[in-house]
């Protein structure tokens with residue numbers, strides 16, 4: 001960052017975070033409002049980093065409803081994304097494409113191929129080799145929960 005950028009960044013206007021509306025955390029209402037039911041879970045707001053406020057130019061850098069910018073993203077990757085790092089943007093696109101593909105796949109397996117939640121879960125578990133028994137049951141529970149959510153959300 002050059003001198004002027006750093007100097008003037010101190011004078012940047014802070015605005016209420018448009019994702020969490022100033023609360024510092026994202027709840028079910030925010031998730032619904034931003035239509036991220038299948039992509040986010042409630043928790044600390046990754047958009048404002050829990051501060052409730054963002055610099056006014058944040059909105060032009062990362063979309064308020066960007067699914068990739070969630071709490072499970074590391075601080076370094078968050079910074080890279082805000083600075084529009086080329087590789088971070090690539091990872092973001094890849095992540096979003098993969099997420100959308102999985103959601104579409106689940107819908108097809110259920111609504112077209114008529115598989116139930118249990119059967120779809122088994123398919124995904126088979127494609128995840130090397131899960132220990134402990135991880136297996138945890139993973140299975142999470143998968144079933146998520147697959148049910150996708151199906152319920154589509155209805």
Ligand SMILES: [Zn+2]
Nearest residue numbers: 017020045048
């Ligand atoms: Zn926020």
